[in-house]
Amino acid sequence: DIQLTQSPSFLSASVGDRVTITCRASQGISSYLAWYQQKPGRAPKLLVSAASTLQTGVPSRFSGSGSGTEFTLTINNLQPEDFASYYCQQVNSYPYTFGQGTKLEIQ
Amino acid sequence: QVQLVQSGTEVKKPGASVKISCKASGYSFTKYYIHWVRQAPGQGLEWMGIINAGLGSTNYSQKFQGRITLTRDTSTRTVYMELSSLRSEDTALYFCARKTYSDYWGQGTLVTVSS
Numbered sequence: 226d227i228q229l230t231q232s233p234s235f236l237s238a239s240v241g242d243r244v245t246i247t248c249r250a251s252q253g254i255s256s257y258l259a260w261y262q263q264k265p266g267r268a269p270k271l272l273v274s275a276a277s278t279l280q281t282g283v284p285s286r287f288s289g290s291g292s293g294t295e296f297t298l299t300i301n302n303l304q305p306e307d308f309a310s311y312y313c314q315q316v317n318s319y320p321y322t323f324g325q326g327t328k329l330e331i332q
Numbered sequence: 333q334v335q336l337v338q339s340g341t342e343v344k345k346p347g348a349s350v351k352i353s354c355k356a357s358g359y360s361f362t363k364y365y366i367h368w369v370r371q372a373p374g375q376g377l378e379w380m381g382i383i384n385a386g387l388g389s390t391n392y393s394q395k396f397q398g399r400i401t402l403t404r405d406t407s408t409r410t411v412y413m414e415l416s417s418l419r420s421e422d423t424a425l426y427f428c429a430r431k432t433y434s435d436y437w438g439q440g441t442l443v444t445v446s447s
Contacts, residue, residue: 226394259433261377268437269369269377280435281420283378312377316432320393321367325377 227251231324237332242303247328248296248313249286256269259318260289262296262324264309273298305331334358336428338365338438342405344445349416352441354428361409362386364431368402368413372422378424418445 228251238244248258256276261269271280274291276296286301300307308331313324339353355368367379381392384404390402399411410434411428423445 236382261434263377268429268440269434271433271435274433297439314379319391320395321379322383323369323379 226320227318227322229255229313229315229322229324231311231327234325234327236327236329238303238329239332242300242302243299244303244329245300246298246311248259248291248298248324250294250315253328254315254317256292257282257315258289258291258296259314259316261312261314262307262309263312267312286308299304299327303329306316334436336436336438337431338426338428340380341418342444344381344418344421344443346434346445346447348418348420348445349414350443351412351414352426352428352443354373354411354413354438356385356411361431363389366402366404367429367434368400368426369429369434370426372421372424375424377397380410380413385411396431415443420445 229247229271232247258276260273262272271285277289288299290297308329311327335357337355342350344350359416362385366380367382368377381402383390387406392400399416404411425440427440430436
């Protein structure tokens with residue numbers, strides 16, 4: 226199975242900050258990576274597909290990059306609604322594993 | 333509009349089985365895969381398996397192999413996830429989700445396994 230390691234696991238930031246979350250794959254996955262946002266008790270929301278394609282309706286302050294084994298999700302100008310948990314998921318090969326998650330908290 | 337509506341909360345005893353439904357609407361049902369993902373209390377997301385809603389072919393995480401069965405009924409546009417030999421560690425919120433990059437998700441079904 227492909228392991229995804231996210232860092233950091235917890236992130237404390239303020240409104241207006243820029244934050245970056247990293248996702249590292251245990252083997253190359255080309256660009257077959259998604260990023261999801263999840264709020265407590267809710268289903269995840271797809272933010273980015275194919276490593277860097279922003280989904281329709283997702284604010285442009287979100288961006289994804291990377292390929293192979295290292296990927297990043299960057300959020301510019303943090304807004305109050307961005308404080309949530311974030312997960313990467315590889316869809317290169319079964320099983321479609323998730324990273325362990327990054328919880329973004331208000332400082 | 334696209335919707336995935338899951339069946340309601342389940343409470344089961346250890347050793348029992350649970351079967352959760354995920355009813356799709358608003359799109360061509362047989363065109364897309366449906367995934368199942370679960371989330372234990374306070375934990376991260378865990379991918380369980382996937383079904384091709386058109387062909388009915390499946391792929392399961394090795395962790396659940398032998399305990400999980402995904403099926404679909406094209407006449408009712410419904411996918412089912414059955415998990416057997418339940419144990420307390422299976423207590424979780426279970427989600428269905430559409431497509432490889434999952435753009436639509438069900439609302440989640442809470443399964444509690446307790447004696």
